[in-house]
Amino acid sequence: MVIFHAYYRYAQMLKAQGKYDEANKQMQKFASMAPNDQRAIAFKQNPNYLPKLNEKAKSFDIKNMDINSDKSDFGAVLTNDNTLYFASARINSGLDATTHTFQWYENDAAGVPQPITGATGATYEVNHPGTFSVIATSIATGCSSLPASVVITQSEPAEVTAYVSNAFTDNQSITASDARQGFGGMDVYVIDLNKGTEATNVGKPVNSEKDDFAFSFNTTKNIGFVSSNRGGVDNIYMAIPVCGVEVVSLVRDAKTGAKLSVLLI
Known part of the structure; x- marks a missing residue:
C-alpha cells in the first residue's frame, strides 16, 4: 500500500486551514518517502514559497454573486450575448x-x-x-x-477540470490544480503556451486556502468568473481585472528649477 500520498493529502488539508508550518512537516515526510515525485522536488527546491506568493500583486478583484445559493454552484461561463451558464x-x-x-x-x-x-x-x-x-x-x-x-449523472472529479481561455494575453491556458505549490486546496494557474513557461499561480484573491477552480474569462466583456468553496460551499465569484496605472513624477530643485530625477510609481 502506498502511504506517502497520505502525507501529501494531509499537508494539503493543513494548508487549507492555514497551518503552514505543520503542513511543511508533513511535506518533509512526503518528500523523504517519494524523493523523485515532482511535488517533492518542487518542495525541496522552495519549501518556504508562501511569503513571496502572498506578496504577488493581485490581477483581479473578486465579488460574490447574487446567483449563488446555499447549494453547490460552480463553473460559470459568460457568452458574448450576456448569457451566463453555470452548474448547480x-x-x-x-x-x-x-x-x-x-x-x-x-x-x-x-x-x-x-x-x-x-x-x-x-x-x-x-x-x-x-x-x-x-x-x-x-x-x-x-x-x-x-x-x-x-x-x-456522475461528473469528472474537480482535480481534472481545466478551462482554456484568452484570459490575460493570447494563447494562454488557465487550469486548476492541487499538485503545485499554492495556498492550499486547488489553486488557479496560468501558462503561456507561446513561451512554454511554467505554470504561474494567479495569486490572491482569485486563489485562497480552499479549493479555487473553473476559472473562465470573456475577453470581449473583460470579465471573468472563478468557483471556490472558501465560504463553506462551492460558490461563483466574479473576477474583475485590476487596472495598473503608471505614474511618472518629475522632481525639480525648488530654487533653481533643475531636473533632479524621474520617479516611476
Missing part, C-alpha cells in the same frame, strides 16, 4: 412552497421511487448520482401533480 446542485421544482407541499423520491436499485426522509422543500440538494422525482400537492385543493423526474 439545486433541483428546483419551479413551484412556490407557500402554495404547495412537496415530497422528493429517489429510485432504488430496482428503479422504484422511494421517499427521501426530510426532503419536503421546493428544492432538493443532490450530492450523488441517481434518479430523483418530486410530487407537489396543492395546499388549496389537495390535488397532487404527476411525478416530475430528473437524472443526475
Whole structure:
C-alpha cells in the first residue's frame, strides 16, 4: 500500500486551514518517502514559497454573486450575448412552497421511487448520482401533480477540470490544480503556451486556502468568473481585472528649477 500520498493529502488539508508550518512537516515526510515525485522536488527546491506568493500583486478583484445559493454552484461561463451558464446542485421544482407541499423520491436499485426522509422543500440538494422525482400537492385543493423526474449523472472529479481561455494575453491556458505549490486546496494557474513557461499561480484573491477552480474569462466583456468553496460551499465569484496605472513624477530643485530625477510609481 502506498502511504506517502497520505502525507501529501494531509499537508494539503493543513494548508487549507492555514497551518503552514505543520503542513511543511508533513511535506518533509512526503518528500523523504517519494524523493523523485515532482511535488517533492518542487518542495525541496522552495519549501518556504508562501511569503513571496502572498506578496504577488493581485490581477483581479473578486465579488460574490447574487446567483449563488446555499447549494453547490460552480463553473460559470459568460457568452458574448450576456448569457451566463453555470452548474448547480439545486433541483428546483419551479413551484412556490407557500402554495404547495412537496415530497422528493429517489429510485432504488430496482428503479422504484422511494421517499427521501426530510426532503419536503421546493428544492432538493443532490450530492450523488441517481434518479430523483418530486410530487407537489396543492395546499388549496389537495390535488397532487404527476411525478416530475430528473437524472443526475456522475461528473469528472474537480482535480481534472481545466478551462482554456484568452484570459490575460493570447494563447494562454488557465487550469486548476492541487499538485503545485499554492495556498492550499486547488489553486488557479496560468501558462503561456507561446513561451512554454511554467505554470504561474494567479495569486490572491482569485486563489485562497480552499479549493479555487473553473476559472473562465470573456475577453470581449473583460470579465471573468472563478468557483471556490472558501465560504463553506462551492460558490461563483466574479473576477474583475485590476487596472495598473503608471505614474511618472518629475522632481525639480525648488530654487533653481533643475531636473533632479524621474520617479516611476
